[in-house]
Amino acid sequence: MTDDTPENSKPNDGKRRWKGPNATDAERVREKTFSTKKKIKKGGITKKSSRAWIERQLNDPYVRRAHEAGWRARAAYKLLELDEKFGLLKNTQRVVDLGCAPGSWTQVLMQKYGAHYVVGIDLLPVDPIAGAHLIEGDVNDPEAMAEMMSVLQGKPTLVLSDMAAATTGHKQTDHVRTVQLAEMAVQFAIDNLEVGGNFCTKVFQGGAQGELKALMDANFAEVKYWKPPSSRAGSPEMFAVALGFKQTKKR
Numbered sequence: 366m367t368d369d370t371p372e373n374s375k376p377n378d379g380k381r382r383w384k385g386p387n388a389t390d391a392e393r394v395r396e397k398t399f400s401t402k403k404k405i406k407k408g409g410i411t412k413k414s415s416r417a418w419i420e421r422q423l424n425d426p427y428v429r430r431a432h433e434a435g436w437r438a439r440a441a442y443k444l445l446e447l448d449e450k451f452g453l454l455k456n457t458q459r460v461v462d463l464g465c466a467p468g469s470w471t472q473v474l475m476q477k478y479g480a481h482y483v484v485g486i487d488l489l490p491v492d493p494i495a496g497a498h499l500i501e502g503d504v505n506d507p508e509a510m511a512e513m514m515s516v517l518q519g520k521p522t523l524v525l526s527d528m529a530a531a532t533t534g535h536k537q538t539d540h541v542r543t544v545q546l547a548e549m550a551v552q553f554a555i556d557n558l559e560v561g562g563n564f565c566t567k568v569f570q571g572g573a574q575g576e577l578k579a580l581m582d583a584n585f586a587e588v589k590y591w592k593p594p595s596s597r598a599g600s601p602e603m604f605a606v607a608l609g610f611k612q613t614k615k616r
């Protein structure tokens with residue numbers, strides 16, 4: 366028995382307490398925000414860029430809304446806005462979420478849309494989300510991708526990719542690496558989607574996107590590019606939405 370068990374819990378006196386593994390997502394996020402604010406106040410975070418990043422997070426209305434709603438990341442609103450604009454999440458029968466950590470898109474799919482099967486994959490470990498199958502692995506690893514497809518038990522009806530490569534600080538390198546991830550996601554969608562299925566991927570504005578667009582144009586009924594309001598104005602990120610997969614070649 367640990368100090369977290371109900372037997373040892375003290376009456377609610379309004380003080381925050383660590384709830385251990387039984388904490389809900391919203392409780393974990395609130396706890397993290399509270400302890401970060403405390404660290405800043407005590408002068409515990411000294412690096413200028415870290416402080417600026419944390420202060421931006423704390424003042425961001427989408428971060429606050431995400432905390433209140435229990436989403437693990439503000440990214441949840443990008444998916445919700447993409448759905449509102451394009452009807453992207455019309456068929457959530459079998460969904461693949463590429464680059465799913467920390468899990469807010471999978472949460473939206475499971476908790477708001479009641480998706481039947483969601484399989485997420487990320488290089489980073491992701492805390493469990495009821496009903497979803499989460500794989501710690503690289504999308505470039507054929508074994509991890511094969512595991513993903515076997516869990517899904519059928520062609521995905523929706524493929525999402527919010528993948529972003531870890532930034533190096535060198536703009537062009539970061540751009541090329543993110544384009545490569547988007548290309549991988551498009552190819553995966555074309556090779557695996559159910560006819561009529563939808564696809565969405567994060568892309569970075571500027572530069573090498575012509576081939577990516579041509580590939581989507583040839584394989585989907587409709588392709589749109591859009592930057593949702595919740596995507597930070599200073600970020601080059603936007604999203605390509607491809608609706609209505611066409612069976613263009615024998616697979």
Ligand SMILES: C[S@@+](CC[C@H](N)C(=O)[O-])C[C@H]1O[C@@H](n2cnc3c(N)ncnc32)[C@H](O)[C@@H]1O
Pocket residue numbers: 437438440441463464465466467468469470471486487488489502503504505527528529530531546
């Ligand atoms: C912006 S985050 C995704 C946020 C997520 N959509 C959410 O709502 O919580 C981008 C993720 O892409 C992942 N990623 C980057 N390269 C990857 C790769 N080769 N394989 C799997 N995941 C990758 C990163 O580890 C990172 O967690």
